Amino acid sequence: xxxxxxxxxxxxxxxxxxxxxxxxxxxxxxxxxxxxxxxxxxxxxxxxxxxxxxxxxxxxxxxxxxxxxxxxxxxxxxxxxxxxxxxxxxxxxxxxxxxxxxxxxxxxxxxxxxxxxxxxxxxxxxxxxxxxxxxxxxxxxxxxxxxxxxxxxxxxxxxxxxxxxxxxxxxxxxxxxxxxxxxxxxxxxxxxxxxxxxxxxxxxxxxxxxxxxxxxxxxxxxxxxxxxxxxxxxxxxxxxxxxxxxxxxxxxxxxxxxxxxxxxxxxxxxxxxxxxxxxxxxxxxxxxxxxxxxxxxxxxxxx
Amino acid sequence: xxxxxxxxxxxxxxxxxxxxxxxxxxxxxxxxxxxxxxxxxxxxxxxxxxxxxxxxxxxxxxxxxxxxxxxxxxxxxxxxxxxxxxxxxxxxxxxxxxxxxxxxxxxxxxxxxxxxxxxxxxxxxxxxxxxxxxxxxxxxxxxxxxxxxxxxxxxxxxxxxxxxxxxxxxxxxxxxxxxxxxxxxxxxxxxxxxxxxxxxxxxxxxxxxxxxxxxxxxxxxxxxxxxxxxxxxxxxxxxxxxxxxxxxxxxxxxxxxxxxxxxxxxxxxxxxxxxxxxxxxxxxxxxxxxxxxxxxxxxxxxxxxxxxxxxxxxxxxxxxxxxx
Ligand SMILES: [Fe+2]
Ligand SMILES: [Fe+2]
Numbered sequence: 001x002x003x004x005x006x007x008x009x010x011x012x013x014x015x016x017x018x019x020x021x022x023x024x025x026x027x028x029x030x031x032x033x034x035x036x037x038x039x040x041x042x043x044x045x046x047x048x049x050x051x052x053x054x055x056x057x058x059x060x061x062x063x064x065x066x067x068x069x070x071x072x073x074x075x076x077x078x079x080x081x082x083x084x085x086x087x088x089x090x091x092x093x094x095x096x097x098x099x100x101x102x103x104x105x106x107x108x109x110x111x112x113x114x115x116x117x118x119x120x121x122x123x124x125x126x127x128x129x130x131x132x133x134x135x136x137x138x139x140x141x142x143x144x145x146x147x148x149x150x151x152x153x154x155x156x157x158x159x160x161x162x163x164x165x166x167x168x169x170x171x172x173x174x175x176x177x178x179x180x181x182x183x184x185x186x187x188x189x190x191x192x193x194x195x196x197x198x199x200x201x202x203x204x205x206x207x208x209x210x211x212x213x214x215x216x217x218x219x220x221x222x223x224x225x226x227x228x229x230x231x232x233x234x235x236x237x238x239x240x241x242x243x244x245x246x247x248x249x250x251x252x253x254x255x256x257x258x259x260x261x262x263x264x265x266x267x268x269x270x271x272x273x274x275x276x277x278x279x280x281x282x283x284x285x286x287x288x289x290x291x292x293x294x295x296x297x298x299x300x301x302x303x
Numbered sequence: 304x305x306x307x308x309x310x311x312x313x314x315x316x317x318x319x320x321x322x323x324x325x326x327x328x329x330x331x332x333x334x335x336x337x338x339x340x341x342x343x344x345x346x347x348x349x350x351x352x353x354x355x356x357x358x359x360x361x362x363x364x365x366x367x368x369x370x371x372x373x374x375x376x377x378x379x380x381x382x383x384x385x386x387x388x389x390x391x392x393x394x395x396x397x398x399x400x401x402x403x404x405x406x407x408x409x410x411x412x413x414x415x416x417x418x419x420x421x422x423x424x425x426x427x428x429x430x431x432x433x434x435x436x437x438x439x440x441x442x443x444x445x446x447x448x449x450x451x452x453x454x455x456x457x458x459x460x461x462x463x464x465x466x467x468x469x470x471x472x473x474x475x476x477x478x479x480x481x482x483x484x485x486x487x488x489x490x491x492x493x494x495x496x497x498x499x500x501x502x503x504x505x506x507x508x509x510x511x512x513x514x515x516x517x518x519x520x521x522x523x524x525x526x527x528x529x530x531x532x533x534x535x536x537x538x539x540x541x542x543x544x545x546x547x548x549x550x551x552x553x554x555x556x557x558x559x560x561x562x563x564x565x566x567x568x569x570x571x572x573x574x575x576x577x578x579x580x581x582x583x584x585x586x587x588x589x590x591x592x593x594x595x596x597x598x599x600x601x602x603x604x605x606x607x608x609x610x611x612x613x614x615x616x617x618x619x620x621x622x623x624x625x626x627x
C-alpha cells in the first residue's frame with residue numbers, strides 16, 4: 001500500500017525520474033554535447049539552408065497538427081496527434097539548431113536579442129519569405145480526412161528522405177535522421193490506418209477522404225524537384241535528391257489508396273521548388289502570425 | 304437448441320456480501336471490479352471519477368489555447384506534452400468508470416448536456432502566457448493535494464490510475480513553477496504578467512477543494528467508504544501551507560490581506576473564499592463555461608462521421624475476415 005505522506009514527499013521532491021519525459025523539454029540547447037563541426041568539403045551556407053528545408057517542413061506540419069488538440073475525434077486521437085506533433089517539433093528544433101550552429105541565421109539573428117537561442121531566433125524571427133518549407137505542409141486542414149491524408153503523404157516522403165539521410169556525411173544530420181526514422185514509421189502507419197478506415201468506412205467518409213486526396217495531390221508538385229542546394233549537397237554526400245525517392249513514395253501512396261478504395265489523381269507535373277526558396281501562399285503567413293506573435297511582442301524576453 | 308443456462312449463480316445473501324464489503328474497507332484492502340459493492344458506492348464512485356475525467360479533458364483547453372502561440376519551441380514542447388498528458392489522464396479515468404459499468408460516450412454526453420460537472424477552475428480564461436505557469440503551479444498543485452490521498456482510494460482501478468496521474472501532475476507543477484521563476488528573472492513586464500496571473504488564479508485555486516466542510520453533506524459517507532480521505536477544508540489548508548513559502552520564494556504576493564502565520568497552530572490563516580462566485584461558476588455562469596462546453600461538443604459532433612467510419616470499417620472487415 002502506498003503510504004500517503006511518503007508518496008506526497010516523493011512526488012513533490014522527485015528529481016531523478018526525467019526518463020519518461022518527452023524529448024526536448026528538459027534542457028535548453030537541443031544540440032548540447034553534440035560535435036557540431038562541419039565535415040571538410042561541405043559548404044556551410046548550403047548545409048544551413050538544407051537544415052532549414054527539413055526543419056521548416058517539420059515545424060509547420062507540427063503546428064498544423066497541434067491545431068487539432070482539444071478538437072480531435074476521440075481522446076486516443078488527441079494523444080496520438082500530440083505524440084506526432086511533439087516528434088516533429090523535436091526534429092524541427094534539432095534541425096533549426098543545426099542551421100544556427102553553421103551560421104544560417106539570416107535577418108532573424110539581428111531581430112532577436114542575444115539571449116534567444118538560435119532555434120527560436122529562426123522559428124520566431126524569420127518572415128514567411130525566409131521559410132523554406134514545401135506547400136504540402138502549409139494549408140490548413142478542413143477536416144480530419146485532410147489531416148490524415150496530408151500526414152500520410154508528408155510522412156511517407158519524409159521517411160524515405162530521412163532513411164537515406166542516416167548515411168549523410170554530416171554527423172548531426174545523420175543522427176537526427178536516425179532518430180526520426182522510427183518516429184516517422186509510426187506517423188505513416190497511423191495516417192495509413194486512418195486513410196483505410198475513412199476510405200473504406202461510410203459513404204460520407206469515403207467522399208471526404210477522396211476530396212482530401214484530390215486537394216492534396218497537386219500540392220506534391222514541388223516535392224520531388226531538387227534545389228541547387230540539394231544538388232550540391234548530394235555531390236558532397238550530405239543530402240538526398242528528392243527525385244530519387246519519388247518512385248518509392250508513389251508506390252506506398254498508391255498501395256494505401258487502393259486498399260482504402262480511393263482513386264489516386266494523375267501525378268502533377270514537376271514544378272520549380274519555389275517553397276524551398278521562400279515563395280509561399282497566404283496560409284503560411286497566417287500560421288506564422290499566430291506562432292510568432294507573442295515572442296515578437298516581447299523581443300527582449302526569455303521564456 | 305441447448306437449454307438456457309443462468310449466466311450467474313443465484314444471488315447469495317446480500318447481508319453476507321455487505322459484511323464482506325465493509326470488512327474489506329475496514330481492513331484498508333481494495334475493492335476490485337468483480338467484487339460485490341453497494342449500489343450507492345458504485346454510483347458515487349462513477350460520479351466522482353467521471354467528474355475527475357471530465358476535468359482532465361476540459362482542463363486541456365485553458366492552457367491549450369496557448370499551444371499555437373507558445374513563445375519558445377522549448378515551451379511549446381513542454382506545454383504540448385502536458386496537454387497530451389491530460390488527455391491520457393482522462394483516458395485512464397474513463398477506463399476506470401467503465402470497470403464500474405459506465406460508458407465513455409454516455410458520460411461525455413452527460414458532460415456536454417450539463418448533467419455532470421467538472422472542476423470550476425477551468426471556467427476562467429487564460430489571458431497571458433504567465434497563466435500557463437500559474438496553472439501548472441497552483442492548479443496542478445491543488446490537484447496533487449486533492450489526488451495524492453486518492454492513491455489510497457478503496458476502489459482499486461481508481462487508486463492505481465491516481466498513482467500514475469499524480470506522478471505526471473507533479474511534473475506539471477514543477478514545469479509551471481520553473482516557467483514562473485524564469486519569467487520573474489526576466490523583464491519588468493514579465494514580472495507584472497506573473498503577478499497579474501497569480502492575482503486572478505489564487506482564489507479560484509482555493510475553490511478547487513470544494514465547499515467548506517459545513518456545506519459538504521456527502522463527505523462523511525465518502526470517507527466511510529474510503530473514497531475520500533480528508534475533508535475539503537483539511538486539504539485546502541494543506542495547500543495553503545505548502546504554497547505560501549513557494550510564493551515567497553518566487554517573489555509574488557498572494558492577493559489576500561488576511562493571510563498570516565499562526566505560530567500556535569502551525570498554519571497559514573487565510574481570508575474568506577467567495578463561495579457565491581464558486582456557486583455561480585459551478586452552475587454554469589463562469590466566464591468561460593459556454594466556450595469550454597461548445598468546444599467539447601464540436602469535437603464530438605464535427606467528428607461524428609469519423610467515429611461512424613471507424614465502426615463501419617471494423618464491421619466490414621470483421622465480416623470479411625469471418626467469410627475468409
Ligand atoms: Fe491531469
Ligand atoms: Fe496536470
